[in-house]
Amino acid sequence: MRKYQFHDEYTLSETAVELGKKAMQLGLIRSFVVHYFPDSSQFYIPNENESEPLTPERAYLLLKRIVEQSGN
Secondary structure (H helix, E strand, C coil), X not given: CCCCCCCCHHHHHHHHHHHHXXXXXXXXXXXXXXXECCCCEEEECCCCCCCCCECHHHHHXXXXXXXXXXXX
C-alpha cells in the first residue's frame, strides 16, 4: 500500500515545495518561486521550456520526476 504525502490542494502544494527544496539542495534546479493566493498556489521552475506558471499538481509531478531521476 502506498502512503501519500498530501490530502488536499494545500498539502499537495506544501509537498511540492518540499520537493523543490530537495531538488535545489541536490543541485537539480537553480531555483523555484511559489506565488501564494488565498485559494491556490502557482509555481515557477526555471528551465528552457517552461515560462508558464505551474499548478501544484504539475509542479509536484515535475519535481518528483526530477528528484527520482537523480536517484535520490
